[in-house]
Amino acid sequence: MQKSHTLLNNLRIGVLGGSFNPPHAGHRQISLQGMRLMRLDFVIWLVTPGNPQKNSRDYADLTTRMAAAQACAAHPRILISDFESRNGLTYTAETLDMLTSKYASTRFVWMMGADNLNSFHTWRDWQRIAATMPIAVFNRPGNRIAPLTSPAGHALARFRVPVARAATLPDCEAPAWTYFPGTLNRESSTRLRQTQPDWAQTAEKA
Ligand SMILES: Nc1ncnc2c1ncn2[C@@H]1O[C@H](COP(=O)(O)OP(=O)(O)OP(=O)(O)O)[C@@H](O)[C@H]1O
Numbered sequence: 001m002q003k004s005h006t007l008l009n010n011l012r013i014g015v016l017g018g019s020f021n022p023p024h025a026g027h028r029q030i031s032l033q034g035m036r037l038m039r040l041d042f043v044i045w046l047v048t049p050g051n052p053q054k055n056s057r058d059y060a061d062l063t064t065r066m067a068a069a070q071a072c073a074a075h076p077r078i079l080i081s082d083f084e085s086r087n088g089l090t091y092t093a094e095t096l097d098m099l100t101s102k103y104a105s106t107r108f109v110w111m112m113g114a115d116n117l118n119s120f121h122t123w124r125d126w127q128r129i130a131a132t133m134p135i136a137v138f139n140r141p142g143n144r145i146a147p148l149t150s151p152a153g154h155a156l157a158r159f160r161v162p163v164a165r166a167a168t169l170p171d172c173e174a175p176a177w178t179y180f181p182g183t184l185n186r187e188s189s190t191r192l193r194q195t196q197p198d199w200a201q202t203a204e205k206a
């Protein structure tokens with residue numbers, strides 16, 4: 001009992017926050033890539049009740065996005081969570097504070113696409129986020145160079161851990177981050193909303 005409890009406490013978990021409106025192959029691909037290269041036990045898709053910088057009236061409801069995420073992930077080590085809505089959270093800084101205080105011995109890594117590193121300096125308390133847990137940034141078409149020279153990329157440059165040492169990232173003291181140039185996935189929720197405008201109704205019926 002004691003042994004399995006200790007094992008649980010030392011899990012390595014990637015946290016991929018997102019709107020998932022709808023979820024897609026790009027989310028799955030970076031989750032599997034992150035899992036493999038950082039030796040993560042699990043990746044949690046943290047389905048946001050609403051990105052504080054987006055208009056949540058444009059979203060499908062949380063239950064629909066969660067169900068679609070479950071169907072899209074279809075992987076025993078990708079977990080879908082409504083942690084933010086259950087705890088009345090929308091800002092990532094607050095979410096990560098609560099996660100790290102609730103699960104003090106879990107090694108968390110915040111995961112995001114390169115487009116979000118470009119705008120990271122506009123997030124509330126972004127420096128506190130960077131000081132809370134290591135960050136994994138995944139390349140995305142159209143974002144090859146800009147993220148590294150973005151205000152946050154620039155400010156955090158000296159804390160960058162080379163991708164060759166990505167397996168150590170979950171063990172690093174924050175701030176620490178790795179940029180994964182890896183396989184690019186062109187999928188986006190924006191494109192899917194255009195090509196499959198009735199995706200939410202389909203997900204609700206499934
Ligand atoms: N194809 C992709 N490659 C790398 N990262 C991605 C990709 N798609 C999404 N992400 C990242 O996954 C996280 C959640 O993304 P989100 O749910 O907003 O999907 P999205 O495709 O970016 O949506 P939208 O097109 O509506 O902005 C974000 O950090 C985003 O950068």
Ligand SMILES: O=C(O)c1ccc[n+]([C@@H]2O[C@H](COP(=O)([O-])O)[C@@H](O)[C@H]2O)c1
Nearest residue numbers: 017018019048051053091092093123124
């Ligand atoms: O906390 C913030 O200020 C903040 C600003 C923009 C985005 N976020 C979070 O970033 C994650 C990715 O958002 P999105 O909409 O690009 O999927 C999601 O968890 C959002 O809540 C957080």
